[in-house]
Amino acid sequence: MPKITIDNKEIECRAGVPVLQAALEAGWDVPHYCYHPGLSIVASCRLCLMEMMMPNPKTQELSWSPKLVPSCQTPVKDGLICRFGSDTVKHNQRVCMEFFLLNHPLDCPVCDQAGECYLQDYSYKFGNPTSRMVDQKLKNPKKDIGPRTLLYQDRCVMCSRCVRVTDEVSGTFELGIVNRGSRCEIDAFPGKPLDNPLQGNVVDVCPVGAMLDKDFLFKRRVWELRSTSSVCPKCATGCAIHVDHADNKVYRLKPRFNPKVNTWWMCDEGRFGFKYVHDKKRIVKPIVRRGMDHESPDWADVPDIVRFRFSELVKRDGAAKVAAVLSPFLSCEEAWLLCKFIRSLAPTAALVTGLIPYSGEDRKFPIGSNNGTTKFTILKEKCPNRRGIETILKAFGGTTLTFDEFCKKATTGEFSAAWITGGYPEPWVEKETAKIAEKIEFLVVQDIFENELCTGAGMIFPSCGWAEREGSFMNAAGVLQSFERAIAPPDGAKQDGQYLYDIAGYSGLYRATRIRELMSAEVPAMKELYVPPEMPAHAH
Amino acid sequence: MANFEPILLRNRGVTGSTSLKVYESRGGYRAVRKALKMTPDEVVEEVKKANLRGRGGAGFPAGMKWSFLPKDRTRTLLCVNADESEPPTFCNRVLMETDPHQLIEGTIIAAYATKSQIAYIYMRVEFHEQFHIVQRAIDEAYAAGYLGTKIFGTDYSLECYVHRGAGAYVCGEETGLIESLEGKRGWPRIKPPFPAVEGLFRRPTVVNNVETLSCVPHIIERGAAWFTGIGPPHSTGPKLFCISGPVKKPGCYESPMTISVRDLLEREDMGGGMLPGKRAKAVLPGGASMGIISANEFDMKMDFEDPRKFGLLGLGTAAAVVIDDSIDMRVVLRNMARFYGTESCGQCTQCREGTAWMHKMATRIAMGAGRVEDLDVMLQTARNMGMMPGLSICGLPDGATYPIETIIKKFRGELESAIRAQPAGRAKRVLSVLN
Amino acid sequence: MIKDEDILNIDAPQLSASERLYLPQILGGMKTTLQHMGNTLLGGKSVTVQYPEEKRPMRMDNYRGVHRLNKDEDGRVACVACFMCSTACPAHCIHITAGESPWPDREKYPVKFDIDELRCIYCGMCEQACPVDAIELTYEYDLVGRTREEMILDKEELLSIYDETSHVKHRKNPRITGYPNTGDRKQVEGGPIAKAVKHAEEGDTA
Amino acid sequence: MAQPAGERLLKLSRSVKRAMSWQTINRNLPVMDPKAPPVLTEAVREKIRGFFPRYETKRAVLLPALHIVQDALGHISWKAMAEIAALLEIQPSDVIDTISFYTHFWTHSKGKKVIVACRSVSCEVMGGVAVLEELKKRLGIDEHETTADGAYSLVTEECLAGCDHAPCVIINEKLHKRVRAEDVVKLLADHANARLEIPRSDLFDAPAKTAADPASQNSQAEDLVGTTSDVREMRES
Known part of the structure; x- marks a missing residue:
């Protein structure tokens, strides 16, 4: 680990990073626009310039170099001495901020970026309060550069991050820079809009309000949003994300830095795939069938009903006639609780891995990259926790089945009681699968939307969207990540974990961390929860 | 040195000087034969000894540049910078239209010294005639076996292509030129890595100016000692000086770097004095980017060192334009600001925004709606954009700073009185219409 | 902690004999009452007003009554839906839904703009926060309603209050965010500076 | 679609x-x-x-x-x-x-012949502005415009490196030196004003072999959709 000295303070930093990154991680707030740790370095914003000690070419004596050097372009080297606190550096920052704001429309009140805008933050911290320019500002119209993204050209600071994202991350090259000098603009070729599956990252990397998401446009001011750490449930990659929500509503998802999984990026499929959480057609109440009637019991009575029905059947038909289908949308904790419950009543019950949804092929980015150069992958496995469920089933042992095996056995009437969990955002029960409902005497269906199994179900539980639950997912690469609850479940519904907790015989409030402790004692693979390093503000 | 025998321009005025036959009959392609008998390192050493400083503007020694190439390189490329876009410079144009074979010979020697396989001549698109002249000369050289595979019967092969630019000043910067050659926008690259290590197509690349390369055959032929004997020790060799503006004989003249601006302006074998009825007020002595000198500074020596003493950036391209006293200094200021405003590439913030802002202010001043404080803002903006050693990727903003700063500093009285002579409140009214 | 030496004990002042009679004070009070009575009976000048038929004159410019939403010169809502007022509101009584504006000179406008007048504490922070002076408190104080819902004023009601009050209390300082002089660059004849100079020259001769 | x-x-x-x-x-x-x-x-x-x-x-x-x-x-x-x-x-x-x-x-799309007027400092000192104004007057167009008959387009360039012959103007490939305002009429009338007098290399063709034909190129629509600002159309601002 090289040691460098910034502003007379010696810090230890990671090898191979630029001085700027080291300074940001060590707590300095160095203004910068064009630098992004996940993109190539262009050193064009000239805002992160620093003074550096250099040997004099003639005398070899160390002295402050007369030229300010870009800290984003200078790699750390043991013994490097630099400073950000000197007057020259500060003067340059002030001057640069004036230049950045010369042609900026200053329309913060109507700009969606206001509140998380680097231009605002840096102006407050490093800039001048007034502009000396009295002449007319350059004005550019906004551009509809893609089906999901708008470009407000006059707010642009020409950091070219967006262009580099399309060049280096997605590999689709839709964006380019047109014109030169102060008339430089970002643009796409007409008819070749920004529509790649990773295009949302362009909005994330934009340090100002030039690139905006049509989906979030004008919906909320960002300071009203609260951010919760979560994991994207849309595919087995399991990108670390932030769920931004307000008033019990999810407004947008943003990627969260995770060096092991998604680095700084996420795909559009995940980014805009949260809408089902607010679907009006969701199941929000537990439902019990009594004869031909359906009624919705009080949550307090639910554990007794479930236990009674299951134990009755176990007594009658034996423990082996019970099965639990664990959907890959369940968190590890929920799956563990369900297994625990089923096995406590029926020790030889079959545990089944739920249906794994696949769609298309794995997509690697940048397009045309191979294993060594891939920066991002969208997997064809469209569920977050297949590997977690499998790990838990393995730990429980006994009869474990795949979903197909279960269906085959169920159609021959091998099970008299089953608990089938769903939680799939898309319809998942096929005609063949629906038939098993007739063959199972007591069927518990736990799903987010009503499905074909529900008609034959003895009991229906509302499942919650992942933003309403807490727990952990294990992605396809085996990284276990926790996600927190962002919003409350809809009225009447209860978090899956909570009612499973109650049914499993625990009392009190369900906390994923507690279950994880209990679980990891039994399932050693669940011990290693990966928490990505917290990045300082403005670090990317 | 009044009767200095021209070296680079020795074929000027000779009929058919652009043809291979005439060039060879006047001693051409002797140097390259001599050089091909030497080892490449010896050629580099000779040029280094001659202290041939680059004629493109920065004055970096050419031999030194060549010696920065990595020793274990497999493929080197040579770029000839014929993108002469600095106003009011035209010496490369004169060299190419009078003596294209001299350039080709210099290119071959430089390519041999740097062990390059391909030489690209990056020529600005406005040089239409010059392109045809050089291209035809190259064709002739190919036909004669001076270019192509196994040139002059040796084992050395060299391809030489002309690459035409498309109208961008910044492509005269070496990394901008390289980017442009790669088919991209001419945005200068961040350094390091320097082109000598990683340049065109990520290979070691040498970029030299036309005039620099035209000197090379003479150094090889007559030796470094002869070359260093010309001119003062820090500024050796013959240099082309351009003069334009209202003088009797505007044009390109060759001389050692011992002359002063006054010599260039008034000597009979050079500018020949001002046109009747005109009086010189100022001179931009080294191309636009170096800055301006007023009439009482005409004794400035035109070499690599002296201009710094007069607040200028350097010698630049040694192309002087004379501004007579009928010209309003506000117009010159506007012209300079406009040039950098339109030619800034837009990569670095200071340059992109600063040059455009100065253009706006200078235009307003020139149109008679300036304010005295605009001069101060311009001066500060110019400095904020970065004076040497610069804040940006390339030197363009430094080049933009010097003319603006020297014009405002040296002609502040004139500018201020012009602004004060405007009708009262006019600037305010103009600004109210603008905003 | 308050220290003992910081505490100052003050004894009640002793009243004099005449003060203990209270008569001068009583007489002083009676004098005012009689004066007003005399004025009413003889001069016909009444102190009380017959509210709500009559209203007392008041300082219109700084009274903090019911809100209004200002309109711009073209009669459009001046609000740009920046949410500054709802952010500043300590009572959380302003609820805005923003949308893309149908007008070319602005991009955002309030689709819905509700103020819960019962939650409002009339502190005037919304007025302070507004960057375009679109929300203002008026001199209207007699706000009544039969239900709580009625007391939530929507955009139309707030705009109609502007119509009712704007002749008395003008919009403070109409400004607009963004683009004061807009226009397609290609439509401008000559450059903007040249145009401005020409304009100024016309002014010079005039 | x-x-x-x-x-x-x-x-x-x-x-x-x-x-x-x-x-x-x-x-x-x-x-x-x-x-x-x-x-x-x-x-x-x-x-x-x-x-x-x-x-x-x-x-x-x-x-x-x-x-x-x-x-x-x-x-x-x-x-x-x-x-x-x-x-x-x-x-x-x-x-x-x-x-x-x-x-x-x-x-x-542009005219058959493109006139590039130099506006560098030498040309401006030697009266380039008058030449440009005269060109605009005679052609009836402004900078970066094309005459109605598609014969000429007029642009300005920062420096043409012909400063010793200032003010200068390039028509297609031909550099016209020391152009005075009074020469403009003659210059425009000359049919050979764009012809290069020296032998050409055949590496590139002579420009504008085809006339600007707005109808065939959908150029009207394209112009309108063009980039929003253009360094080539940077006027006095």
Whole structure:
């Protein structure tokens, strides 16, 4: 680990990073626009310039170099001495901020970026309060550069991050820079809009309000949003994300830095795939069938009903006639609780891995990259926790089945009681699968939307969207990540974990961390929860 | 040195000087034969000894540049910078239209010294005639076996292509030129890595100016000692000086770097004095980017060192334009600001925004709606954009700073009185219409 | 902690004999009452007003009554839906839904703009926060309603209050965010500076 | 996509005309008809391919290719850009990126002859402004415009490196030296004012072999959709 000295303070930093990154991680707030740790370095914003000690070419004596050097372009080297606190550096920052704001429309009140805008933050911290320019500002119209993204050209600071994202991350090259000098603009070729599956990252990397998401446009001011750490449930990659929500509503998802999984990026499929959480057609109440009637019991009575029905059947038909289908949308904790419950009543019950949804092929980015150069992958496995469920089933042992095996056995009437969990955002029960409902005497269906199994179900539980639950997912690469609850479940519904907790015989409030402790004692693979390093503000 | 025998321009005025036959009959392609008998390192050493400083503007020694190439390189490329876009410079144009074979010979020697396989001549698109002249000369050289595979019967092969630019000043910067050659926008690259290590197509690349390369055959032929004997020790060799503006004989003249601006302006074998009825007020002595000198500074020596003493950036391209006293200094200021405003590439913030802002202010001043404080803002903006050693990727903003700063500093009285002579409140009214 | 030496004990002042009679004070009070009575009976000048038929004159410019939403010169809502007022509101009584504006000179406008007048504490922070002076408190104080819902004023009601009050209390300082002089660059004849100079020259001769 | 391309373009151009400050340029729609025949002839393509061996990457051929296309078509239309991109195996956005950087390339159709007036400091000192004004007056057009008959386009350039002959003007390839305002009429009337007097190299063609034909190139619609600001159209501001 090289040691460098910034502003007379010696810090230890990671090898191979630029001085700027080291300074940001060590707590300095160095203004910068064009630098992004996940993109190539262009050193064009000239805002992160620093003074550096250099040997004099003639005398070899160390002295402050007369030229300010870009800290984003200078790699750390043991013994490097630099400073950000000197007057020259500060003067340059002030001057640069004036230049950045010369042609900026200053329309913060109507700009969606206001509140998380680097231009605002840096102006407050490093800039001048007034502009000396009295002449007319350059004005550019906004551009509809893609089906999901708008470009407000006059707010642009020409950091070219967006262009580099399309060049280096997605590999689709839709964006380019047109014109030169102060008339430089970002643009796409007409008819070749920004529509790649990773295009949302362009909005994330934009340090100002030039690139905006049509989906979030004008919906909320960002300071009203609260951010919760979560994991994207849309595919087995399991990108670390932030769920931004307000008033019990999810407004947008943003990627969260995770060096092991998604680095700084996420795909559009995940980014805009949260809408089902607010679907009006969701199941929000537990439902019990009594004869031909359906009624919705009080949550307090639910554990007794479930236990009674299951134990009755176990007594009658034996423990082996019970099965639990664990959907890959369940968190590890929920799956563990369900297994625990089923096995406590029926020790030889079959545990089944739920249906794994696949769609298309794995997509690697940048397009045309191979294993060594891939920066991002969208997997064809469209569920977050297949590997977690499998790990838990393995730990429980006994009869474990795949979903197909279960269906085959169920159609021959091998099970008299089953608990089938769903939680799939898309319809998942096929005609063949629906038939098993007739063959199972007591069927518990736990799903987010009503499905074909529900008609034959003895009991229906509302499942919650992942933003309403807490727990952990294990992605396809085996990284276990926790996600927190962002919003409350809809009225009447209860978090899956909570009612499973109650049914499993625990009392009190369900906390994923507690279950994880209990679980990891039994399932050693669940011990290693990966928490990505917290990045300082403005670090990317 | 009044009767200095021209070296680079020795074929000027000779009929058919652009043809291979005439060039060879006047001693051409002797140097390259001599050089091909030497080892490449010896050629580099000779040029280094001659202290041939680059004629493109920065004055970096050419031999030194060549010696920065990595020793274990497999493929080197040579770029000839014929993108002469600095106003009011035209010496490369004169060299190419009078003596294209001299350039080709210099290119071959430089390519041999740097062990390059391909030489690209990056020529600005406005040089239409010059392109045809050089291209035809190259064709002739190919036909004669001076270019192509196994040139002059040796084992050395060299391809030489002309690459035409498309109208961008910044492509005269070496990394901008390289980017442009790669088919991209001419945005200068961040350094390091320097082109000598990683340049065109990520290979070691040498970029030299036309005039620099035209000197090379003479150094090889007559030796470094002869070359260093010309001119003062820090500024050796013959240099082309351009003069334009209202003088009797505007044009390109060759001389050692011992002359002063006054010599260039008034000597009979050079500018020949001002046109009747005109009086010189100022001179931009080294191309636009170096800055301006007023009439009482005409004794400035035109070499690599002296201009710094007069607040200028350097010698630049040694192309002087004379501004007579009928010209309003506000117009010159506007012209300079406009040039950098339109030619800034837009990569670095200071340059992109600063040059455009100065253009706006200078235009307003020139149109008679300036304010005295605009001069101060311009001066500060110019400095904020970065004076040497610069804040940006390339030197363009430094080049933009010097003319603006020297014009405002040296002609502040004139500018201020012009602004004060405007009708009262006019600037305010103009600004109210603008905003 | 308050220290003992910081505490100052003050004894009640002793009243004099005449003060203990209270008569001068009583007489002083009676004098005012009689004066007003005399004025009413003889001069016909009444102190009380017959509210709500009559209203007392008041300082219109700084009274903090019911809100209004200002309109711009073209009669459009001046609000740009920046949410500054709802952010500043300590009572959380302003609820805005923003949308893309149908007008070319602005991009955002309030689709819905509700103020819960019962939650409002009339502190005037919304007025302070507004960057375009679109929300203002008026001199209207007699706000009544039969239900709580009625007391939530929507955009139309707030705009109609502007119509009712704007002749008395003008919009403070109409400004607009963004683009004061807009226009397609290609439509401008000559450059903007040249145009401005020409304009100024016309002014010079005039 | 049921609408015919012409209709769509017309609609698009109308929407651009109507738009004001918050005008939105739509990049989702192609501005060219994908079914229209290619604008680059095989001869032009062959000429471009001839440059491939000179450079290590195909992208590096972009500048020569643009010169060739501009010489053949008079300007580089959106369709031409897309075809060049396909030929050089790069993205069209890279082509517009490069084109827009250089002042020499035109995305709009231009006249048969392009007059480039120098406005550098030497030319301005020697009276270049008067020449430019005279040119504007005689042609009846402003900078960056084309005469109605498509004969001339007028542009300005920062320096033509002909300062010893200031003020100078280039018409197509020919440099006219020491042009005085009173010479302009004669200059424009001269049919040979764009002819180069020296023998040409055949590496590049003489420019503007074809006349600007607005109807054939859909240039009207293309002009309207063009980039929002243009360094080539930078006037006094």
